[in-house]
Amino acid sequence: MSFYSIRPELLFFDAARRGDVATIRQLIDTKIDLNLRDEKGFTPLIVAAYDGHVDATRTLLGAGADVNAQDASGNTALMGVSFKGNTEIAQLLIDQGADLNSQNATKGTALMFATMFGRNQLVKLLLDAGADKSIQDARGLTALDLAKQKGNEEAIQWLGVE
Numbered sequence: 001m002s003f004y005s006i007r008p009e010l011l012f013f014d015a016a017r018r019g020d021v022a023t024i025r026q027l028i029d030t031k032i033d034l035n036l037r038d039e040k041g042f043t044p045l046i047v048a049a050y051d052g053h054v055d056a057t058r059t060l061l062g063a064g065a066d067v068n069a070q071d072a073s074g075n076t077a078l079m080g081v082s083f084k085g086n087t088e089i090a091q092l093l094i095d096q097g098a099d100l101n102s103q104n105a106t107k108g109t110a111l112m113f114a115t116m117f118g119r120n121q122l123v124k125l126l127l128d129a130g131a132d133k134s135i136q137d138a139r140g141l142t143a144l145d146l147a148k149q150k151g152n153e154e155a156i157q158w159l160g161v162e
Helices: 010-018 020-030 046-049 054-063 077-084 086-095 110-116 119-128 142-148 153-160
Strands: none
Touching: 010 020, 010 046, 010 054, 020 054, 020 110, 046 054, 046 077, 054 086, 077 086, 077 110, 077 119, 086 119, 086 153, 119 153, 142 153
């Protein structure tokens, strides 16, 4: 099977899922749209970041992929890594200008996801980077409220500090 026997768009998403930097670079060289969307609105950057592929994420960001692209539910790459807990990728996204306070369709933020899933290193990273802890989700809950619901004492301490 040759490089071009699969539709380039499908190959791009597959390479992002696998963290295949060589294929990603080949496709970038063909001037493929870095912000292509799949049926769920995911971009290759969202996929690579969510799946924990540091080098693929770095490559896509370096080529100019939109760090703040949102999927069909309004989730960004930073929200995805906040759910999964990858601090290295989160730092890459932050360094490239990720919107720390972007909200998805339910008004959730990266800080809320990190808090809900006990990703305390990410909670600290996001707070240190300037995430707004006063934002409320669609239910009127803040990250502190979510930390209290989960009994996450460490996050409660950081989020409760004024």
